[in-house]
Amino acid sequence: MSDSLQQHESSEESMEPGLEFLAPKFESEAFPWTQIMGYVFSLVLTFAALLLVINHAMAPTLLLAVIIVLALGQAGLQLGVFMHLRESRGPAWQLLPLALAFFIAFGLIGVSYWIMLFKTGVS
């Protein structure tokens, strides 16, 4: 985690921080191709999942895994394309907590389910 940048940010008494060097981190396109492609891909992912389920294309467990992977792809798409995930002033501080949040969210769901199965050997 870079600290040279941190110095720039907080030292308001020093010279105005030069922020130009951050500019490449921010999206700037002449035509919104990224957004349009993002939209197209989001539709593709959704309908892929839909068609797989309607046609019962594979065994239920595998199918569940596949559509969850498709949903994760969709989430990554929204985060990366539309939510400007990596944009920030200085280090992208949101990334680490976000990774933790995903880990905890999925851990919470999976482990809660596991606990609540009540696979009791002895009680």
Add this chain to the structure above:
Amino acid sequence: MSTPVVGESQHQIPLEFANEEESLKITGFWMFLMTDMIIFASLFAVFAVYRSRVAAGPTPDQLFHLGPVILETLLLLTSSFTIGMAVYYMRKDNLAAVYGWFIATIVLGAGFVITEVHDFVTYVHLGATWHVSGFLSGFFVLVGTHGSHVTFGIMWALTLLFQLRRRGLTDITRRKLFTFSLYWHFLDIVWVFIFTFVYLYGKF
């Protein structure tokens, strides 16, 4: 806190990030979204556990019709695209285009809410209220929490529209529009998981 001077010449990093205080609020909003994500994760955990606990009520397969759900998905995915476009034009300082895409987002969001409410009313008329079973409780609260988030988002968007009219694209209104877009895309992600795990999985 001082605002770094970002004149026309060095207009390279977006105003909502160039202003330190506004950029703090963006970081804070990311953190808020993470708390919201854990709220939804908890509700998903409840739904996962209660999914088979249908008591005397209908099973997911008996209850769900994919028609309205596909419509809702299309509306929300498209609105996610339109708010993305609004942010794109915000960065181009094109206020007229921002209005257009932003209002389209609100209309699509309203369409989503209306479809969902209609869907819920249908279920309730069939006697499938949340009193009937653990599954229905989990379903209504998970999907309803998302729906109320969208409803809240629409109200937020309306207040934001007034602010845009009054003040144009300042660093503050730009930051507000940007955080709104984060919120909206986040709800889209949650919806994708609801679509997958509640509705599609219900049709296995």
Add this chain to the structure above:
Amino acid sequence: MPSFVPYLIHTLFPPDTRQPTELGADFMILVSGAGIFFYLQHFKKWKWLWTEWLTTVDHKKIAVLYLVSAVAMLFRGGVDALMLRTNLALPNIQPIGAVEYNEVFTTHGTIMIFFMAMPFIFALFNAVVPLMIGSRDVAFPRLNAVSFWLFAFGALLLNISFVIGGSPNAGWTGYPPLTEIAFNPGPGESYYFMSLLIAGIGTTITGINFLVTIIRMRAPGMTLMRMPMFIWTTLCTAALIIFAFPPLTVALGLSLLDRTFGSSFFTLAHGGMPMMYVNLFWLFGHPEVYIVVLPAFGVFSEVVSTFSGKRLFGYTAMALSTVAIMFLAYGTWVHHFFTMGAGPSVNAFFGLSTMLIAIPTGIKIFNWIFTMWGGRIRMTVAMLYQLAFIPTFVIGGATGIMLAVIPADYQFHNSYFLVAHFHNVLIGGTLFGLMSGLYYWWPKMFGYKLNERQGTWAFWCFAIGFWVTFTPQYLLGLEGMTRRMYTYPLGFGWHELNVISTIGAFIMGAGFLILVYNIYYSLRFQDKDLTGDPWDGRTLEWALPSPVPEYNFARIPVVNDLDAFWVMKQQGVTLASSLRAEDVRELELPRNSGMPFILGLGFFIGGFGMVFEWWPIAIFGGLIVVGSLVFSAFDYNDRKHMPAEVIRQTEAGLGRLQA
């Protein structure tokens, strides 16, 4: 008399709330309320109250508000504890009956965790975190005030339950089906859910606020590995809060839906599952344990380093073990319900993860001891708490490991052994840490030290009282006395141990009285601390005058090392000795706002309406909430200017401006 009057009386004051203790509490509330009213009226202090306190967004004043609330709640929770111990002092005596006993242990636990420990921690966060990292405020000052008022009105909602409508009585955990409307009609449990929901929103906001403050607003040069240890623990606490409180919100919200709107989450019929509440509650509850203890670890790290006159031993290991505890805290929640019967593999997994936490905690204990090793130790009150903490917490941790051994847990579960264990870590860890922090940072908050002699007396009362109270409880647990029993017959052999335990509780009560007197005495008679650095401190907050001016730093310092202020003193260039008039610039500070107070009031009114299911009132409260939010959205006037001249004059008045 109109017909609704008897209805109102019956609803608001059911027979439960007409017991002598409740009527006594009614009387006390009326008298103290009237006293405060006439004081404010007589001295024309209403405007002062509003402009200086109710609308403040200054983190230092919010810290004082938190601290006052926390001490008041410590009193309430402590009185509850004494009532419980009195009821159990001898076999078959029942000064308070079974029903009231249930209410009292419920409010004791709820208040001590949510409305004493949490605000006390936030008091310390608010008082020193921005100062320690060299910042002018927290990231979101107005939200900080919102957090406080949500906490305050949540606490008020829970506290009025005792006299209006009836207290919650299902334990601080509020397990269903006991909290379901079928088994627990009346407003008590609704009060519990509603007040914790409101306070929980405030806490979540605080977590976000301090997380952003620490990651984004540190002084130039303060890298992660140069942050004081208290900042590390605050960072990890904030991260724990933002990921732990949402499951609580869900658990409480779903219970409230069950009670009020007839859903079937935790019901016994209709495919509900009460254990899911337990799962969600402890998904929050276990991280909560670390939320309240990590700040105490942070306090001890600062205190031990300052009063040993040495740099903290093993700084990197301390930081990493804090992060490790944060991670592990999310993975141990099932150890609170091993006896549910989730199966051997689940229990084995969570038993192991629980034991794993002992490793980073052990690292910390060793590091504190090694910090003292070879140091020039000063026995201040803050340091005494640190010294008492180490053995107490080690024993509390060791009994925790015993509880993590699953077969043994089936014996210990819900016995007094458990009660003794968690009081051992919560008092020996959290409360001692908070007391240590109180004595350590009091001069920074108020500008004078607390009297050390009286503080030492209070300390010995707390430390001795603690051991006298809880050692017998371990033994009682092993002899089979279960938790939450309101009385017991003669002849079980529990008699003597209970007497001893009750005596210990009263010794701790005496400690509290000495503490309050200590505060009063010090306010009247202690000398002003003019240096701003009464302890020969090491971190940046001591570089400022006490009490700290509104803008904190006239000039933001540059940090080159850990223990930044210590290094400055070594080099002879402190903030006070190096500030020149031309360094001072005009500042923008957050402007006071009544919005947070009104918002909290809206939540309170709405919550009250929800508890009694009086929908017009609930909707009215909701409209106030929405109105405040909309007002806030359109309010662009939330900053004020502080001219450089004002700052120069303030600094010159403190003798900190060089010509």
